[in-house]
Amino acid sequence: MARVKRGVHKRKHRRKVLEAAAGYRGVRSRHFRAAKEQMLHSLTYAYRDRRDRKGQFRRLWIAKINAGARSHGMSYSRFMEGLHRAGVEVDRKVLAEMAVEDRQGFAALIEVAREHAHAPAGVARSESVEEPA
Template identity: 40%
Template sequence: MARIKRGTTTRAKHKRILESAKGYYGRRKNTIRIARQAVEKAGQYAYRDRKVKKRSFRALWIQRINAAVRAEGLTYGQFIHALKLANIDLDRKVLADIAMHEAEAFSAIIAQAKAALPKEDKKAA
């Protein structure tokens, strides 16, 4: 049986890893052992941060809504509660976008939400 040389497959594997490590700093971009570790760690960060990204954006939307609602005399929690009572089904992403770009429309949503609050909650607000 003939001997099989594995140089072609090894070079292909190395090339794939080094292409992934392109742009890295120092020996991480051109030394296969270090590049392999760097690429693997980058993949772990990417996997983790795809989940974290969703949390970060939700937190940002909540901050934007809270800032816009406080200018109208409500808190974020009171506003979300009032939206539920008024049967306004807008998610936080859309609410934040409206608050940022269409202030008049957001003021109208806040007015509808305030109208749906019971009497004793209106006194507190």
């Protein structure tokens, strides 16, 4: 069997890793072994955080919607319940944008949600409900 010499491939691989590690601090950008280890960690963090970013945006949208709903005297959960019962299918990203940019449109959605949401405990309803004897 012929002998396999890997000089060219090895140099190409090392150069690729060191170029990817450019910008890292200290030894991690200059020494192959440290650069390779740091690059593997960096790729792991990037993969994890791409998924985490989606949850962060969802939390941001919920905070904006909650602030907009509370400025109209309604909690986030009651607002979303009312929209769900009314059959309004607008996602949180659009609702958050409306709460900040389109206040009249958001106020209209608040009224729709208010009509369809259940009254919170301790609040009298306008409908007549029979009390159990």
